[in-house]
Amino acid sequence: MTSVHHPGIENPYLTGNFAPVRDERDDPDLEVTGSIPAGLDGLLLRNGPNPVVDPDPASYHWFLGDGMLHGIELTGGKAHYRNRWVRTSEACAALGESPPVDALPPVNGLGAKANTHVVTHAGRIFALVESSLPTEVRADLSTVGATDFDGTLTTPFTAHPKLDPMTGELHFFGYDYFGPPFLRYHVLDARGALVRTEPIAIPGPVMMHDFAITNRSVVFLDLPVVFDMALVGKQPFPFTWRPERGARVGVMPRTGASDDVAWCEIEPCFVYHPLNAYDDADGNVVMDVVRYPDMFRAEVFGPGATASPTLDRWTIDPAKRSVATEHIDDVGQEFPRIDERLTGRVHRYGYTVEVAVGEHWNGLGGLRKHDLVAGTVERHEPGDGRQASEPVFVPASPDAGEDEGWILSVVYDAGRDSSDLVIVDATDFTAPSVATVHLPRRVPFGFHGSWVGGVSLT
Numbered sequence: 284m285t286s287v288h289h290p291g292i293e294n295p296y297l298t299g300n301f302a303p304v305r306d307e308r309d310d311p312d313l314e315v316t317g318s319i320p321a322g323l324d325g326l327l328l329r330n331g332p333n334p335v336v337d338p339d340p341a342s343y344h345w346f347l348g349d350g351m352l353h354g355i356e357l358t359g360g361k362a363h364y365r366n367r368w369v370r371t372s373e374a375c376a377a378l379g380e381s382p383p384v385d386a387l388p389p390v391n392g393l394g395a396k397a398n399t400h401v402v403t404h405a406g407r408i409f410a411l412v413e414s415s416l417p418t419e420v421r422a423d424l425s426t427v428g429a430t431d432f433d434g435t436l437t438t439p440f441t442a443h444p445k446l447d448p449m450t451g452e453l454h455f456f457g458y459d460y461f462g463p464p465f466l467r468y469h470v471l472d473a474r475g476a477l478v479r480t481e482p483i484a485i486p487g488p489v490m491m492h493d494f495a496i497t498n499r500s501v502v503f504l505d506l507p508v509v510f511d512m513a514l515v516g517k518q519p520f521p522f523t524w525r526p527e528r529g530a531r532v533g534v535m536p537r538t539g540a541s542d543d544v545a546w547c548e549i550e551p552c553f554v555y556h557p558l559n560a561y562d563d564a565d566g567n568v569v570m571d572v573v574r575y576p577d578m579f580r581a582e583v584f585g586p587g588a589t590a591s592p593t594l595d596r597w598t599i600d601p602a603k604r605s606v607a608t609e610h611i612d613d614v615g616q617e618f619p620r621i622d623e624r625l626t627g628r629v630h631r632y633g634y635t636v637e638v639a640v641g642e643h644w645n646g647l648g649g650l651r652k653h654d655l656v657a658g659t660v661e662r663h664e665p666g667d668g669r670q671a672s673e674p675v676f677v678p679a680s681p682d683a684g685e686d687e688g689w690i691l692s693v694v695y696d697a698g699r700d701s702s703d704l705v706i707v708d709a710t711d712f713t714a715p716s717v718a719t720v721h722l723p724r725r726v727p728f729g730f731h732g733s734w735v736g737g738v739s740l741t
């Protein structure tokens with residue numbers, strides 16, 4: 284995508300800990316303060332934008348940097364760090380390397396960066412960005428290449444698929460920029476084969492970053508952040524706020540089709556991330572979301588809004604096509620995560636990281652643990668000058684209780700200009716971390732990651 288140059292504009296997503304790092308490292312046997320729990324045996328993978336070549340600050344958008352994976356392996360109480368760029372075709376070209384063996388052309392005509400999330404399914408690891416096919420990577424962080432599931436997927440794959448913990452299916456969607464139906468819902472079976480694709484008609488091309496599943500339903504977010512082809516090349520990111528378009532939440536039975544979606548009008552807003560959703564006894568869908576009052580009202584270099592996002596609960600009645608809103612927590616927060624053994628089922632606990640969002644992201648902060656039954660929140664303080672990132676929950680054992688486990692979060696320490704992995708006992712959330720793994724370098728503020736048990740970087 285080309286962009287017009289705006290001389291003299293400083294881009295906040297290229298400074299401080301948003302700035303990219305320039306090398307690929309491999310550092311075994313890291314220094315640890317405290318004690319890594321013996322039950323943590325596996326690999327924390329994180330993904331985020333990290334442009335290979337210094338971009339033009341006037342035209343760079345945070346969402347468009349090349350993806351870089353950071354891996355922190357925990358085994359036998361020891362920790363090992365490695366980082367690698369995802370070798371998409373574009374990243375390979377920028378690095379001066381040959382493209383991946385099985386490189387596939389972009390599915391949307393705009394290229395792909397694989398910079399948003401990294402997930403596992405059916406024994407494979409995928410680096411994801413919502414504009415593209417998945418890029419398969421290995422546990423050693425090397426890249427296999429883009430995958431189209433043996434030619435069965437020809438359209439984009441969200442960065443936020445949902446693994447159904449009961450069936451092992453991976454539910455996902457993709458949205459299009461250029462023509463109807465603009466949205467498709469898909470299912471990969473437990474063995475990783477694409478077994479379902481359902482076109483869903485929506486009026487036009489909107490940014491649909493995430494969605495939710497429940498036991499019975501799929502929930503889509505048709506919100507007024509619109510792709511505008513006329514903005515391509517005119518501003519860093521060609522999406523804009525169009526509240527006059529209206530905002531809708533759509534509930535579709537899992538076995539349903541486009542005509543079965545119950546679209547429910549809501550006040551215009553934007554949601555990147557639901558925490559989770561579930562069916563209640565009255566036929567409603569309860570969905571907790573991180574909600575912004577707006578998004579991309581002005582041309583910016585990242586996800587700017589007129590206020591920081593808050594945690595809200597939507598109770599959606601598909602029969603009446605109504606949505607009741609309850610404010611859970613007015614503190615600015617993002618990157619909500621649950622114990623993913625409960626995806627689509629009733630959750631009691633949710634975890635977020637504090638953020639301050641205005642015209643730009645003005646930083647991250649402490650971690651929050653919500654008890655949605657008691658209506659309380661606890662806070663984990665990362666320390667002076669320290670900023671946490673997305674909290675990833677790892678259960679202590681397969682049959683552990685909902686909050687019996689650890690929160691893993693990469694924390695940036697501005698004083699040292701470096702980062703740590705902190706491991707927090709989720710049942711003792713306000714206490715100091717049980718272990719702090721001192722990483723050999725800073726990890727730039729990125730987006731999402733996953734814990735992959737039982738695998739190794741080597």
Ligand SMILES: [Fe+2]
Binds near residue numbers: 492555730
């Ligand atoms: Fe996301």
